[in-house]
Amino acid sequence: MFNWLHPYAKTERAYALCNTLLPYFFVTAVVGLLVGFIWGLAFAPSDYQQGDSFRIIYIHVPSAILSMSTYVAMAIAGFVGLVWQWKTAYMSMIAIAPVGAILTFISLFTGAAWGKPMWGTWWIWDARLTAQLILFFLYLGVLALYGAFSDKTQAGKSAAIMALVGVINIPIIHYSVEWWNTLHQGATITKFGKPSIAPSMLWPLLISIAGMVGLIGTLVMMNLKNQILRRELHRPWVIALLQKTENR
Amino acid sequence: MNPRRKQRLITVGVIGGMVAGAISLMLFALNDNIDLFYTPSEIIDGKGKAAVKPQVGQRLRIGGMVVEGSVQRNQETLAVEFDLVDIGPIVTVSYTGILPDLFREGQGIVATGVLQEGNLIVAEEVLAKHDEEYMPPELAEKLKGIKHVKPADAAITKAAPSY
Secondary structure (H helix, E strand, C coil): HHHHHHHHHHHHHHHHHHHHHHHHHHHHHHHHHHHHHHHHHHCCEEECCEEEEHHHHHHHHHHHHHHHHHHHHHHHHHHHHHHHHCCCHHHHHHHHHHHHHHHHHHHHHHHHHHHHHHHHCCCCHHHHHHHHHHHHHHHHHHHHHHCCCCCHHHHHHHHHHHHHHCCCHHHHHHHHHHCCCCCCCCCCCCCCCCCCEEEHHHHHCCCCCCHHHHHHHHHHHHHHHHHHHHCCCCCHHHHHHHHHHHHH | CHHHHHHHHHHEEEHHHHHHHCCCHHHHCCCCCCCEEEEEHHHCCEEEEEEEECCCCCEEEEEECCCCCCCEEECCEEEEEEECCCCEEEEEEECCCCCCCCCCCEEEEHHHHHHCCCEEEEEEEECCCCCCCCCCHHHHHHHCCCCCCCCCHHHHHCCCCCC
């Protein structure tokens, strides 16, 4: 079933794949973020209730939604590593983790900056906010656990188990606004049915999300390339690659 | 898939399932206690099937809509008093401090405070809640009949003396 994936267990093939994908992610990031942010921050109409303050949504929502998707991607990489014991899977997992941690931090920070003028508080121990904070700690936990072992196979195994256990937090974050009485409002676009946002505001938001996906992809690919090179420094293909770059 | 991989797959799956199960059970048990949240009608008529009424002196959180025309500000201090409603019964909240930008009549708010005699709540914190709908002012006026008034403008029009 997964036979097409097997070649990428080899670091050389994975490195080549990163190089192929990188330009596409990079272009998506530049175009999506420029168009989405300029449209959203300057040209989209202001909100009837919140005025111009709502514009922080164009940074808050992409980072918050994608911090969860990134976590799932990281956990899947960890799962593949555990079951098939590929080191490229562990490398991808650890390449994704810092990007996800920063996204989560951005979502918490912009959320606080949005909450102060609108709700009247920077922080409240509301189910949604608390679950998102736990997500941030989970990312840091995965990174710390991976860094704590000098044997990188052992490190990958432990970090992958932590990442997998933490997946339970993802549905909790998503449904927290329905299960409990939260100050945070319900889902606007990640729900079944029509999004409760005017189309003139929705389009720049979707474009910003696409741009953010591109940015995450770019950063993860670059990080993964570095991980591979650092681990495989003495392999013939890496030495050949280094000589080629030096000769250029 | 070779047997060793299969065994690892099963082990990881079982551990994951058990953790998920344990956490869901915990959250399910906590569900009733996770917040001391009441609506005005729950304060007066009691909450849930057992109709548990909050005690006088109990700290609680209350959420409801600010009744239109009920906001009374003290001219010298930051003290303010307003009524909250959800589906009928009305509860009064008194608060001293700066209200959030979104606080207006008809807005949903959440207050934390202590319940007093006579369905009065002395609040330490008042937070405004907004819904998940975003739309331009013209559309809001067309759809809901909500006229967009910036809070600052509203304050000026109210404070201006009638000529």
